[in-house]
Every structure is written in structure tokens, then in C-alpha cells.
Amino acid sequence: MQLYNTLTRRKEPFVPAVPGKVGMYVCGITAYDFCHIGHARSSVVFDVLVRYLRYTGLSVTFVRNFTDIDDKIIKRANEEGSTSEEVAERNIRYFYEDMDGLGILRADVEPRCTTHVPEMIQVTRQLIDKGHAYATPSGDVYFRVRSFKDYGKLSGRDVEELEAGARIAPGEEKEDPLDFALWKGAKPGEPSWDSPWGKGRPGWHIECSAMSEKHLPLPLDIHGGGQDLIFPHHENEIAQTEAALDKPFARYWVHNGFVQINQEKMSKSLGNFFTIREITARFLPEVLRFFLLTMHYRSPLDFSDEAMEEAEKGLRRIYAALAQVHAELDQPKSWNKGPLPKEIDAELADLTAKWREAMEDDLNTAAALGHVFGLVRLAGRVLENKGWRKLEGGKALLEKTLALMGEWGGVLGLFDRDPAAFLAELRTSRAARKGIEAATVDELLAARAAARAAKDFAGSDAIRGQLAEMGVEVKDTPAGQEWDVA
RNA sequence: GGCGGCAUAGCCAAGUGGUAAGGCAGAGGUCUGCAAAACCUCCAUCCUCCGGUUCAAAUCCGGAUGCCGCCUCCA
The missing domain is CATH 1.20.120 (Four Helix Bundle (Hemerythrin (Met), subunit A))
Structure with a gap:
């Protein structure tokens, strides 16, 4: 098949490195909150990709990680007075609830960062040994961006131009503002692991490098995620992995487009934000999945009630x-x-x-x-x-x-x-959304049946009109009346 | 400012060189006591605009306009 590769910016024939086998890695969620429609789109797109590749006879090993330790998780845990484990555990459970509803298949391997810390330390150490990274006195480790000549090749960025807008935040001990953290020294009260640089925790980008290398042969055939991950996340993954291992990280980079609300990016700061469970409380999950697949995966997709209907x-x-x-x-x-x-x-x-x-x-x-x-x-x-x-x-x-x-x-x-069960559920779902009471409809239907039996067609039609005003359509079948929401 | 994307009927949306898929809505018809569903027919001589390449362009090139995204956490 033809696949659009972000790395080359063209559609290319997809040919696995090993005939018949595909290694695919997709960046999963950071488990600090409910999943939103954007997660739904990404999950559905890559779920269909996996299903299709398998349908064509390929043997796919699909890895999708969970980020279960990071700044946002720690922040959330502090806010609610619980632990980062509890926050992550709970949100991973919600993730499965939402995704199961959408028919998303489980990945073959679903690694979590907290169980791969030694692997991340290992990659970090390799990078330091090769001169691509350095530790600071306070126990952070940074990747030396300028030491990786291909930096920017995925996102089409130029190091000099990035430099122009970059700043070193107060308190950071970077050699260069472009450098990014591989390891973060622990601050008081934060979850931490022992490392050669003292207690700390892994940076965000390093997890995908370490976990993909552990669970799949490199280069990956396909690495996927949302478009927003292209920079800096995936760019940094490439830099780390290729600098550490001296081989290409992934062969095809596949990115799905955004979900928008009223032509604008969906984001918490704009307040135009919908979780999957908010949507599926009003529409059947399969409707959401169908909706997401009516647009090409790379196009921006505008979400609205009208579009869902x-x-x-x-x-x-x-x-x-x-x-x-x-x-x-x-x-x-x-x-x-x-x-x-x-x-x-x-x-x-x-x-x-x-x-x-x-x-x-x-x-x-x-x-x-x-x-x-x-x-x-x-x-x-x-x-x-x-x-x-x-x-x-x-x-x-x-x-x-x-x-x-x-x-x-x-x-x-x-x-x-x-089909019959689905249609019945759909009717219930639509009726609930439009405030139509089944009991009221049934009463009117009984009255109409009586009118029809008495050949009182004017009376029957009056009731039909009444139902139509409520948004209910009546259908006469050999088996009797049936109704649906218009 | 730098990089990238998009602009197709009332709305949504495929289509990247050979003469405009599909869905929703709408009109007419078949069916029906009347309807609904379903089916049939119709619904863009034209793809934001201006140039260019070509026998041939919505599709390629140049320019204009508009919208969006990334450059900071983010699917």
C-alpha cells in the first residue's frame, strides 16, 4: 500500500524491512486525565492501519506505550493528594473503558515508562559516553542537540532558526537552549529512581526510544502519532535513538491530523474541549468511530453535533x-x-x-x-x-x-x-438527545392504532402530525406500527 | 518572523494529468389509505482568483487572497 511518510513528505509504497512482518510503534497517552476526541481519532486511525495491514496478510507487532510518570501526572497527584501511581492507574483504566467502546484493539505490547527506567538509563548512559549528552551538577542530563547533525529532518526545522527563538529558563543548566532533558534530577517530594546521576526520573522523549528498542527491532517499520508530536517529541526521539545506536530509528513516520472545533484547534485553554465519554454519553461510540473515518486521517476534522448527527x-x-x-x-x-x-x-x-x-x-x-x-x-x-x-x-x-x-x-x-439491536439502541440514543419520551410515543401510537382500526384516517393522520412535531416518524408495516426519530 | 498544510455543490467530503466518488439536505417519481423506509431520476460544464506548462489540469509550476497548524505541554 501507499503510505504518506512525514519524513519524506510524500506517499511511498509501504514495504516492511522484513518481508511479511511489520513492527509498529505509536505514542500512547500521558495518563493524567480523561481521553478526548483527539485521542479517539489517533487511536481509531492507527487501529484501522493495524487491522488493514493484518488484513493484507502481514504479521504486525503493534506497540503502544503509556506515559505513567511526568510533570502533569505529578501535578495532578499533588492537587488531589494522591500519588502519581494512582493517577496513572486510574486514567489508564478510563483509557481502556473509552477505547473498548470505540472498538480499539489492544496493542500487542503496552509498555509503561515506570517499568522501563533501567532501559532509559542505559540509553542515556550511551549518549553521554558518545558525547551526545551531559550531566549537570544538579543531576539533570541533557541531550546536546548540536551534536546530532540531522536534527530537524523530520519537522523541517533549521537549528539556527530554532536557536533564534530559544531561551534558557532561569535555573536550567543547559549548554545550549536547544538541548532537551533526558533525565530530570528529583525535586523534593517527587517520585524518583536511582541513577548514576543521582535520584531522578526520565524525560519525556527518552521513553519511546528505550521502549521501542526493547520491544521491536530497529528501525521500526512504522512510527505513528498525532501531528503535534512531530516537533519536538518525534524529532527528539530520532536524535536520541540515532545518536545512541547509529542506525535509523523508523522508516515510515505516520501522523494523523487534528480534531478541530469551529475550525480551531481543540485545546483546554480555549475551553473547546470534549472528552470521549462526554461524546459517547450522547452518541453511540460506533457513531463516533464512523464519523472519524469519514475524513481522511491526515486532514483536519471539524467536530460538531451537526456533523455527528x-x-x-x-x-x-x-x-x-x-x-x-x-x-x-x-x-x-x-x-x-x-x-x-x-x-x-x-x-x-x-x-x-x-x-x-x-x-x-x-x-x-x-x-x-x-x-x-x-x-x-x-x-x-x-x-x-x-x-x-x-x-x-x-x-x-x-x-x-x-x-x-x-x-x-x-x-x-x-x-x-x-442490526436490529444496534438500530434499537440508536433510536434510544437519538430519542434521549431530543427529549422524546418512549412512553408518550407509545400512548400516541396506541391511539393511532385504534383510529386506524376504525378507519378513522383523519384522526390517524392528526396523530401522525402530532408525532412528527415531536420529531417522531411513524412507519406502518405488516407487523404493525414502528417508529424512529426523524 | 521561520516552517508546513488547506481552499471542490446549500453543508460535510473523496479525487494529484485524461475530462468531478460518496454522505446529509432538497426536488420529482415508484410504493403506500396517507406516510415512512427503500429504490429510480435530478441536483458543481466546473473545483478561491490571476497567469503559465501541456494535445489535455481541480490535479503540475509561478503569483495573489483567505483560513488553519507547528515553532511551548498537547493525539
């Missing part, structure tokens, strides 16, 4: 089609001999090829989802045609539709629910 309607249509196909297939009947017109099979083959092409092209899930709708329409046409739907060829197409939806859904992490 639109995604919700799209997903509802897909599940409704699935429900109809199931219903048709489950109905006991004898199928008439004969195939469908050749064009139908040709269309199906075309859709299958196009879906695959879309995924091959830098994981274009937006286009792939477009082809899912193509399949929905195709099945709908067969269902609509009174002749076709009784044909063995029609049966075959309907079965193929289900198989393909299962296959594609397995890669996208969608469409795996029982």
Missing part, C-alpha cells in the same frame, strides 16, 4: 440495509433458479476492487466508506426488484453483501453489531 444518519442507513438483507435471507422460502443480470455482478466486482484501492491509497477510509454505500445501494436494488429478490442469484448477492460488509467492517472496526 449526519454521520449517525449515514450509519443508520447502513445498519438498516443490513437489517433488511438479514430479514430477506431469514425468511423461509424457495428460491427461483437463475442468475442476476451480469451488470450487477460486474458492479459488485467493481465495488470490491475500488474499496481495496481506497484502502491501499494511504488508508483512504473516506473513499472506502463511499464504496460501502455503493454496496448498500446495490443490495437495496436487489431487494426492491420483485423478480430479483426471489432468484438464487439474488440470494447469492445478498449473502455476498453480508460477507463483504463483515470483511470490510472487520478492517474498519464497524458494522459488527446485530
Whole structure:
């Protein structure tokens, strides 16, 4: 497949270093708070990438870390009077709750920094030995940025220009303002580990270097994360790792775009910030996942209730089609001999090829989802045609539709629910959001049923109008009335 | 100031040289007591603007305008 590589700024054919095997590392969360939609996007994108690579037959080892010690965690622990372990442990639990809801698969290895301190000390020591890092009298260790000639190659920065804006903060003992911490000497009351430089804790960037090297062969085939990690985090990872080991760190750098609110970056300081659980309290998790995949992973994505509702309607249509196909297939009947017109099979083959092409092209899930709708329409046409739907060829197409939806859904992490159950949940979710009471609806529906039974169509229609004003649509089926939120 | 990205119909959104996917909304139709769902048809002669390259450009190049991101913790 083609993958956009931040390092070269182009799409490149993705070829693993070892045929058939992929080592992939994605920067995980810093466990100091609930996860937000940005985490959801990143997690969904790389989850789909892993699923797709496996779908194409590659054996993927996926490593995603947890940062469980850092300034923000310590700060949070101090604020609430607990420990950094408690803060990290709790937020990692929340992470799993949120991610499980979104259908994110567990990584093969999920290392935590606090269990890899010796490895980080080891890399730091190597860097000092090679002259790429230095310890200060107060027990910090800094990476000597100017000692690494390729510094800036990932983010396209120039060391001289960075220098212009850089300052050494009061109290820092850096040789150069560009230098960054590999090891931070412990301040009173902070969690710390013993090291050759005294008690302290690791800097942020060093963890990924140490943990990826421990759990995967270097260079990594794929290193991923959010766009905001390109600089300085990933730039620093490259500097440390390549300076310490004298070999390339990662071959393909993949970065997902931001989630925005009203065209602006989502951030706590702007107050336009949504956690995953805030969203999934109002929309089903699968709606969020579907929404995130309707845009290409590198594009900025604007989040809003309106956009979510639109995604919700799209997903509802897909599940409704699935429900109809199931219903048709489950109905006991004898199928008439004969195939469908050749064009139908040709269309199906075309859709299958196009879906695959879309995924091959830098994981274009937006286009792939477009082809899912193509399949929905195709099945709908067969269902609509009174002749076709009784044909063995029609049966075959309907079965193929289900198989393909299962296959594609397995890669996208969608469409795996029982359609009837999903639709029922969706209705409940939409009704709750719009303040529609099921009991009230049922009362009106009973009255309408009575009116219809008495052939009082004017009365029946009046009730329909009343329900419509509430945002409720009534559908008359052979089995009776059904309702949904418009 | 430096670096990078984006600008496609009412809205969202694919499309990186061969003549505009898909979704939502909307219009007409089939079906229906009436509806809904589903299906069919329609809905951008044109892709912010101005130049250029080419037989051919939304797609490449140059310029303009607008918006956004990074340069500080951040998915």
C-alpha cells in the first residue's frame, strides 16, 4: 500500500524491512486525565492501519506505550493528594473503558515508562559516553542537540532558526537552549529512581526510544502519532535513538491530523474541549468511530453535533440495509433458479476492487466508506426488484453483501453489531438527545392504532402530525406500527 | 518572523494529468389509505482568483487572497 511518510513528505509504497512482518510503534497517552476526541481519532486511525495491514496478510507487532510518570501526572497527584501511581492507574483504566467502546484493539505490547527506567538509563548512559549528552551538577542530563547533525529532518526545522527563538529558563543548566532533558534530577517530594546521576526520573522523549528498542527491532517499520508530536517529541526521539545506536530509528513516520472545533484547534485553554465519554454519553461510540473515518486521517476534522448527527444518519442507513438483507435471507422460502443480470455482478466486482484501492491509497477510509454505500445501494436494488429478490442469484448477492460488509467492517472496526439491536439502541440514543419520551410515543401510537382500526384516517393522520412535531416518524408495516426519530 | 498544510455543490467530503466518488439536505417519481423506509431520476460544464506548462489540469509550476497548524505541554 501507499503510505504518506512525514519524513519524506510524500506517499511511498509501504514495504516492511522484513518481508511479511511489520513492527509498529505509536505514542500512547500521558495518563493524567480523561481521553478526548483527539485521542479517539489517533487511536481509531492507527487501529484501522493495524487491522488493514493484518488484513493484507502481514504479521504486525503493534506497540503502544503509556506515559505513567511526568510533570502533569505529578501535578495532578499533588492537587488531589494522591500519588502519581494512582493517577496513572486510574486514567489508564478510563483509557481502556473509552477505547473498548470505540472498538480499539489492544496493542500487542503496552509498555509503561515506570517499568522501563533501567532501559532509559542505559540509553542515556550511551549518549553521554558518545558525547551526545551531559550531566549537570544538579543531576539533570541533557541531550546536546548540536551534536546530532540531522536534527530537524523530520519537522523541517533549521537549528539556527530554532536557536533564534530559544531561551534558557532561569535555573536550567543547559549548554545550549536547544538541548532537551533526558533525565530530570528529583525535586523534593517527587517520585524518583536511582541513577548514576543521582535520584531522578526520565524525560519525556527518552521513553519511546528505550521502549521501542526493547520491544521491536530497529528501525521500526512504522512510527505513528498525532501531528503535534512531530516537533519536538518525534524529532527528539530520532536524535536520541540515532545518536545512541547509529542506525535509523523508523522508516515510515505516520501522523494523523487534528480534531478541530469551529475550525480551531481543540485545546483546554480555549475551553473547546470534549472528552470521549462526554461524546459517547450522547452518541453511540460506533457513531463516533464512523464519523472519524469519514475524513481522511491526515486532514483536519471539524467536530460538531451537526456533523455527528449526519454521520449517525449515514450509519443508520447502513445498519438498516443490513437489517433488511438479514430479514430477506431469514425468511423461509424457495428460491427461483437463475442468475442476476451480469451488470450487477460486474458492479459488485467493481465495488470490491475500488474499496481495496481506497484502502491501499494511504488508508483512504473516506473513499472506502463511499464504496460501502455503493454496496448498500446495490443490495437495496436487489431487494426492491420483485423478480430479483426471489432468484438464487439474488440470494447469492445478498449473502455476498453480508460477507463483504463483515470483511470490510472487520478492517474498519464497524458494522459488527446485530442490526436490529444496534438500530434499537440508536433510536434510544437519538430519542434521549431530543427529549422524546418512549412512553408518550407509545400512548400516541396506541391511539393511532385504534383510529386506524376504525378507519378513522383523519384522526390517524392528526396523530401522525402530532408525532412528527415531536420529531417522531411513524412507519406502518405488516407487523404493525414502528417508529424512529426523524 | 521561520516552517508546513488547506481552499471542490446549500453543508460535510473523496479525487494529484485524461475530462468531478460518496454522505446529509432538497426536488420529482415508484410504493403506500396517507406516510415512512427503500429504490429510480435530478441536483458543481466546473473545483478561491490571476497567469503559465501541456494535445489535455481541480490535479503540475509561478503569483495573489483567505483560513488553519507547528515553532511551548498537547493525539
